Amino acid sequence: MTVTKGRRRIVIIxxxxxxxxxxxxxxxxxxxxQLPIDITLVEASLRLGGKVHTHRKNGIIVEKGPESFFDRTGSVQQLAQDLHIEDSIVGNHLGPTYVALGNELYPVPESLLAGDAPHISSFITSRLFSVSGKVRAAGDxxxxxxxxxxxxxxxxFLRRRFGAEIVENLVEPLLASVYAGDVEQLSLQTTFPELYDVEQKHRSLLLGMRKAQSSLFYGDVPEQAEGIFHTFKNGLETMVEAMEATLKPGTILKGVRAEAIAYxxxxxxxxxxSHKPIMQADDIIIAxxxxxxxxxxxxKQMLQELDDMTAATIATVNMVFKREQFADLKALAFFVSRNSDLTITSCTWSNLKWPTTAPQDYxxxxxxxxxxxxxxxxxxxxREIEQNVxxxxQQTLGVSGKPLTTIVTRWKDAMPQYTVGHKARIARVEQKLHEVYPxxxxxxxxxxxxxxxxxxxxxxxxAAQLLAPYEQQLSCK
Structure with missing residues (x-):
């Protein structure tokens, strides 16, 4: 990009x-x-934030989309610091987590979800796996x-190392809650490449992670009293609201759809x-x-490599109850095996995981x-979704009565599937796009x-990439 004395127009879609x-x-x-840049953000809906959508009412905070983040590289922490909202970041409370097999809940070894390296003893004592399943897992x-x-x-990859039972009873339920995908198709390179690296270096995943003090699913995490997941005291949309509040009037076009890019x-x-004049642009970010x-x-051949890409359609179902409708409230979450007859794929006690989300009697x-x-x-x-959930x-937790409130939020084609070959396909797409639209x-x-x-x-x-030429000019002055 050549920076001239003229103003550069950047459009973010x-x-x-x-x-x-x-x-x-x-x-x-x-x-x-004081850079000569004009920025316009175009959003088809009437709100910003995409799937990050917090519902707040009567002191209860409900996340309609994702509920937290695991900030391994510190990108959200940096954003929060720049927005001066870092003090409102909170970590999740710790507690037991389960997997539902049939209608029964089996505890997951805590070390696998708390960010610790996996403990060999936790596999031996776990009721989640049969004796033969544990023997097969030792093959690692x-x-x-x-x-x-x-x-x-x-x-x-994981079935080869640990056997089918570990994959079916542990890996698939946990990953389904993150990717809503099929572990038989998900790419190791784009989801958990560190597991491949551990195997290549140490051969055994369990021994390798013990030596590196690394978690099975979350990699290297610091020692801390709270959990490894975080949110904001007033919900994830806090950071969306903080960013939007800084943007100059006229920067955002809401309810406007970008329909075509051309020369x-x-x-x-x-x-x-849609219903706006055509905009000229020097740079375009498609997000x-x-x-x-x-x-x-x-x-149509410009992004043809993406023709076979798919995305899962999911929904979140948030239900508010009175505390007396439950006999026991010690768990944080449970995940559901495909072998179960349950409709849901996972369930979280939001008020226990995040105590700031609801008053104590809810x-x-x-x-x-x-x-x-x-x-x-x-x-x-x-109504049908509420009845099923x-x-x-009721089957798994013994909930009595009906919820006080139910919020069903559908996310159509919301979970892109990173199948084998994804990284290479995206590289080819970017190369072809760069040749025509650099x-x-x-x-x-x-x-x-x-x-x-x-x-x-x-x-x-x-943003840093587009600002780099200006930074170079400023450093030369």
Missing amino acids: GGGITGLTATYYLQRAAIAK FVIPRTHLPVDQPVGP NADKEMTVQL TPYHVAQGLFAD VVLRSYIGRVGDEAIVELSD LADL NVHLAGSSFKGISIPECVAQGQQI
Whole structure:
């Protein structure tokens, strides 16, 4: 990018966490350093934040989308510091977590979810696995390294090391709550490449992680009294609201859909908008779901590599109860095996995990429904979904009576599936896009990480990339 004396026009398409973060950092630098940049954020809906959506009423905080983040690289912490809201970050309370097999809940070895290296003894004493399953899992100590490349499915990789029972009763339920996907298709390279590295270095995953003091699913985490997951005291949307409050009037176009990206007769990039004049742009950041990005180009081959990409449709079901409707309130969450007859895929005691979310005499249960191959449930009416979820909670938890409030939130095609070959496909897509539109940039959960910290990091990185030429000019003065 060549920086001239003229003003540079940057258009960000998509006001989810990635696009909003990029907009915030671009404007922050432009104002602080008086850079000749004009920034416009285009969002099709009437609100910013994408799937981050907090509902607050009568002292109860409910997350309609994701409920927390695991900030391994510190990207959210940095954003919070820049927004001066870091003091409102809170960690989750610790407590037992379970997996539902049939209608019975079995405790998960705490070390696997608290961020510790896996304890060998926890497998031996766990009721989640049969004797034969534990014997098979011990095969990890002697099974040789895989000769397959890192880009292989998660399921077969872990099944080879630990056996089918570990995958079915532990790995798949836990990952379904994060990716809503099929472990037989999810790419190891784009979800847990560190497991491959541990195996290649130490051969045994269990011994390797013990030596590195690394968690099975969360990698290296610091020692701390609270859990490894975090949110904000007033809900995740706190950071969305804080970023939006800093943006200058006229920077955001809500309720406006970007419909096409093209070159005009003067070879300038343009963005065609719904019920708005065509905008000229020097740089464009596409921070939308992949299928929306595909629709922005008249040449359907531009993002053809994404044709086979899929996304799972899910829903969150938040239910508010009175505390007396429960006999026991010691657990934080349970995850559901595919072998179970339950409708839900996971359930969290939000008020126990995050005590700031509700008064002491209330219980907030947050359930997920829907995942790859099991999405029809999401198409039911709110009443039918409530009945199904309540029946599951009555079977597993012994809940008495009906909830005081139920909030059903559907997320259609919301969970992009990183299947084997994903990283290479995205690289080819970016290369082809760069050849025709060198100043169009892809970012967001469809491409390089679905978690909140990964999306924040993408926004920070792409903003830094576009600001780099200005930084170089300033350093030369």
